[in-house]
Amino acid sequence: MIIDSIKKRRSFYSIGKEMPVGMDKVEEIIKEAILYTPSPFNSQSARVVLLKGENHTAFWEMVRSAIKKIVSEAAFKSSSEKIDSFSAGYATILFFEDRSVVKSLQNSFPLYKDNFPVWSEQSSGMLQFVIWTALCEQGLGASLQHYNELVEKDVKEKWNLSPDWKLIAQMPFGGRTAEAGDKDFKPIEERFFVF
Secondary structure: OHHHHHHHOOOOOOEEOOOOOOHHHHHHHHHHHHHHOOOHHHOOOEEEEEEEHHHHHHHHHHHHHHHHOOOOHHHHHHHHHHHHHHHOOOEEEEEEEEHHHHHHHHHHOHHHOOOHHHHHHHHHHHHHHHHHHHHHHOOEEEOOEOOHHHHHHHHHHHOOOOOOEEEEEEEEEEEEOOOOOOOOOOOHHHOOOOO
């Protein structure tokens, strides 16, 4: 049942290069998720980049370099250790939204103009969740990160990506080297209402 898979989806920060499944399976999951995750007006504005090997490492070094420029030396040590944990994984998925698609929808449907950027990000969130859940179902560990503004320009330049693409999130993943921590839940009565 899909709810059981959703319950398995957690943030795994302790990941490594040992993979319980092959990259062919990971790529299949990503492709299927891109095809079948809903998007507003079937706009299909999601763009996904999978970084492996040296490219995966280069991305996290790019993040480290960007952070070093904006935080104190004391704060950098903690941030650098966090980046080490992401870089220790096997690969990273970059999630983008193609703003040219969003702009086209805004022009075609002016009544909903202000909603399309919001709907685009909601669709991206669904795609991230689908992939994250599917990876966890395969025994992989993953987490969702947001270093977007710090590295977006450099990412587009390094991997020759469209200037119309907006970087939304990053998902480092790999084999689990430790279990996820406990998760606390607020009382459901504060979050769910029936009338």
